[in-house]
Amino acid sequence: MTEYQVFELPNGIRIAHRQVTHTKIVHCGIMLDIGSRDEKPHQVGLAHFWEHMAFKGTKKRKSYHIINRLESVGGELNAYTTKEKVCFYASVLDRHFDKSVELLADITFQSIFPEKQVEKERGVILEEMSMYLDAPEDAIQDEFDEVLFPNHTLGNNILGTPKSVKSFKREDLQDFIAENMNTEKIIFSVVGNITFAKAKRIAEKYLSDVPATNKQQIRVKPDLYIPQKLSISKSINQAHVAIGRDAFDLHDKKRFPFFTLINLLGGPGMNSRFNLSLREKFGLVYNIDANFTSYTDSGFLGIYFATDKSNLNRAIKLVDKEMQNLREKTLGEVQLRSVKEQLMGQLAMSEESNQGYMMVMAKSLLDLGYVDSLQDIFEVIQNITAKEIQDLANEMLLPEQMSMLTYLPSES
Template identity: 45%
Template sequence: MGGELNAFTTKEKICFHASVLDVHFHKASDLLVDISFHSTFPEKELEKEKKVILEEISMYLDSADDAIQDDFESLIFPNHPMGKNLLGTTETIHSFSSQHFFDFIERNVATNRIVFSSVGTMDADMAMEIVRKKLEAIPKKETRLHRNAVFNLKPTRSTVEKPIQQAHFMMGNLAPSIHHRDKYSLMLLNNILGGPASNSLLYLALREKYGYVYSLESNYNAFTDIGIVQIYFATEKRQIQKCLSVIEKEMCKVDKLMTKKGKLEAYKEQIKGQLAMSEENNQAYALMMARSLLDLGLVEDIETIFKEVECTTAEKLIDLRQQYFNPSNMTSLAFVPN
């Protein structure tokens, strides 16, 4: 068929996805349905896949910028499922048998929690009919799962020595969930501070002005019942405190910058452009629709999101900055060369 067939796991979801020509839609949807509902997990294949996952774990442990993400989440979500490493551990990987997967499917896979999403040139009604015929034989099953809430985070500071050349640093805080009314305002604030554009405040200061870092990013990830904001950078060990001083200064600068005429409007236009461009990618758009349906029960159209962004005030951004991007109450983790 050509194209691509792949899968990934996040903290809350499992996704199987395919990108193919329309002429292969039948076969691709057959494969996705078969994987989702009729996997057999033969022990021989399972043993081979265990070796692959163990190699993946080793690869991540060798990559400090990946490893710090997982270790940081265990700090900010202590003793909670959200703090567990998605890849597992060497011990858990070795312990798995086929029955573990069948039990997991029995507990978690239900028809009320599965979405089939498709984007392309094929007529939507035709695609729907094809998929409906493949899914109508699947027995209906509903589950309602509950996860213990995350709250009362006490900021912690941790430093770990590793056999690396650069120091890697991550700091963050708990933040609003995907259902919170402030999520789009916080998304805008994160974009201003350290989003993907090269004119973000932290990028301009840490990389362009002082040359302290090469790699820098800021993220806001909203889950169904909690969210997290993070700032990550890599630098020389001796420059960590310099970077932190610059970050604190730039965060405070937001409070004054938002009151300058035209600044907030320019940042709003920038993020609107980024959101519009993201919808040009069919695969990303299909995944966005699926997530939105699962989490919110609807697909938020881009004009609605634009309106939420437009309604964000300078006062709101200042309040969110002081609440979530205040260095004094953020958890931090540093990997430093030993």
């Protein structure tokens, strides 16, 4: 497996490539540095609406032809929207690579947003909203963003609001793209058994004619964080809880040590401190996790779990106790080594996903200008000390600095 290579087209679009020789599948995608945080107040949800509408018609294809183009050869075409990115991507047998690049370029840059399709997709997205609202474990995480980032676009729901989605017109999509499109902040990312020369040649074939644009985003950093507590009554069976606070941005040197701390506390391993306590020892939850998300200028820590209402206070106290233990007790040498080994193993396994690496490569180049090698990350992790972790616990895991959003079962 080779390390990544990068080539820039005259219009500023960069091609990022990594050859993997043991696979017949190519994963490729076009990632744009445009997300829901770039929306104006009347545009909330528009980046996600664009993601949907890109599949609904281009200058030379109708919706059916877009959907069928790769599906008919066993491939997949998809897209997603985050707070800071929109990505259109495909996975195909390597012999259909040319076909996938042509289609991705078509839906990304040549969509026409037919009015009838706008009306139809509006209904689809409203149903998507209802689906999330019916799932409290999803809804609480979206609503917690607003608690952590009030009156800021990072706090907005990526899907938008029913009111905003009902208001969108074809012209709104065109305006949003025109206001934010910057070809210098677009990455075409490829991972598979394709040579760099072939990736360059095909990317030039379909992407070099994209007009160069240089719309400069002005992203406003969130205001000073103020902890908040909020409780909402809902027609649900369990109490759902989100606990967290602001955290480090992508450029902060404390990011990796803090990620290590949070992985120990509530990462995906069944041996996380939270899981061992709240599930394995006391049986109060089915699942509990903690995650740390970084943005270009901010970040947040989020802890999520659900429990019977009668166990709510006890569960919250146990969460506080585990954070207190990390503040007061320094990890021993064996514990620290185990924490590092677990994290490095998890990261190595995640890199085994070629599709995942394709996306990571694009995002890293947009946000940082480079892609850390696994070995570079391992070196950073190996140099983390027990004192760093304890110091971060005392800086970041203070109860009085935590916000909390709780969904409580209604009495009825």
